[in-house]
Amino acid sequence: MKISIERGTLLRAVAQAQSVVERRNTIPILANVLIEAEGEQVSFRATDLDIEVIDRVPAQVLRPGATTVAAVTLHEIVRKLPEGALVQLSDDGASGRLSVEAGRSRFQLATLPREDFPVMASSEYSSNFAAPAPVLRRLFDKSRFAISTEETRYYLNGVYMHVADGETGRVLRCVATDGHRLARIDAPLPPGAEDMPGVIVPKKTVEQLRKLLDDDEAEIAVSVSETKVRFATPEITLTSKVIDGTFPDYSRVIPVNNPRRMEVDAAEFAQAVDRVATVSSERSRAVKMILDEDRLLLSVNAPDSGAAEEELAVAYADDHLEIGFNAKYLLEIAGQVDRENAVFLFNSPADPTVMREGNDMSAVYVVMPMRV
Template sequence: MGCSFEVKRSTFEQALFGIQNVAQKRTATPILANVRIDASNNELHLFATDYDIGLQQRLEATVDQVGSAALPARVLYDIVKKSKGDSIRIEIDDNHQGVVKTGVRARYKLVGMNPVDFPEPSRIQPETSLKLDRDMFRLWIKKTLFAASSDESRVSLAGVFLEAYDGNNLRFVATDTHRLGLVEVQGIEGCSIVPEDGIIFPRKALQELQRICDGEGEVQVTIDTPSVQVEWDDTVFVFRTVDGRFPNYRTVIPESTSRVVVIDRQEFMQAIDRVSLVVTDRFKCVTLAFENNILTIMANNPDMGEGEEQIDCTYDGDRLEIGFNAQYIQESLSEITTDKIELRLIDDVSPTLIYGENDESYLNVIMPMRI
């Protein structure tokens, strides 16, 4: 059975943006390259899934004929995005063929599929959920996800670990074993829904979530292992958690350090950026030398040349030279918002801690490189 409806173009485009990202581009199951559209009661329900991630969107529309359709998600999004006019009209016949009318004189025909073959949307009926500020939720993910492993074969590291501690507190943690990002959030109601051993949110799901979870307000996070549901406004985002155990990250965080360096964050970032001009994938190390309140930043690349800069810092210990992956330092500093940062060090082979000055809630750990 076909359907027909008219919808505001800008609203439809915004909904399809997330939908077409979730829909499979290349798949052995062709139906998953489509968006399922259910039209009834002057509203549309859009759904896309790749089995690991599912996205449901609800939006208002003028529905002339109630029914369902499955249309190619990416092509439909591109048509809507590039079309003129304020509204989009779509008519689906009984053979699942769709006609898309945009503006006054534009008309496109799309080959659809039988929506009956589309997987049914899954939804968790929450008994208890985490209610989180939307802006802060995105920020906590951003401050940790960059440190997750990009090696998909290491599934337990290719995401962000969430655990509850001391009652109403949460930790977001990510690591690729060379570096680590950790955010602590206190005073969150509903933390008891987080499994005792924690839970791993996969990289892909969080990247999609970052793209579409915009605006202000709350998100409602519900956990029913192995599924997690994040809901806001007229959007429901469901994904499967990583099946694996997150490593004991606490073992790489030194309980105490013997040296503390305080540096202007912006000046440090800019100096690292300039010295890194001679850094390549083959020679990616920068050396930091601390002595007499001066930080010397050095890079040496036999294939290209060398760079050196000095900036002021607060440090009165013995001279210390330590090497780091330049990219790891830059990415860590870019997620800290305080004017100054603290490097807490032991020696040139032990993990180094990076904090924003007077901010214990966000920690970065970087393993040194051999100089």
């Protein structure tokens, strides 16, 4: 194999690959990226046996072929090469070395046979559809903050993507929760997705997927089966196993009759919470919200470090209410609001609170209160 490729193009492809490989693993080949050169393009494939990413980029292929090389090492080398450099990768297939040349720099990297590289088995996908990148980006960006990191409840370690009944008909929905907060995001149902099985997309896959969704013009091909999910553009294909578990009935924890309504400027609210939480202890980070007519008082009392309070003008016309929340949860939820105002719906100091973006029902958040 012998190819010539522009440094920036190579860096983007190798960066995608090396972010998939696990830094610590007992199978040496899993630390490598599989480089395959043919025609006028080169593909870079990496896997951790749960996720597989293939990135195809244009290159001058002087001699077709394939090899595998340490992904992290190759990424570090390419990252440190000068911008605009033309990089030549060559492998004679006999020496067990990949030569990396750019300008006056020369590197020799150990390789492993391509035959040893595990390729994720192809799956029969029961549902295939396409969705614009901004739609998928919104679904996953607004829900991923609520993914649980608790390994004992492994079925919460991802985003539940499924078809559901929304306010205006069938929708494509993403839900994530860790038991303390919940995010439920809806998007119009793409043609072809009607019979899609519900799948739990793992957190690592959600993070990798984010790199595919930056291009607002891109159309993402989505394929779903009971065991795998695949997201693809013409250049990049991301295939992942889904979490083998049953996502809980989240609808039971979303209150439907919280009568007390507060509307507040989302940016002002987030900034005020951030300020008063500065004095709270890291362990609890509790913020008390005290509500009276058109007035919100944010209060923190941390015996070890001090106290703080800030008053905000809000739209509120119900009874006096005092309720406490984890400041981190409030900030994360307020940070999802794209519109100017956030609407909070309360019941009592012990019941879950609902937050929406104005009157938009396509994004609903739930946060559990805490005793303060």
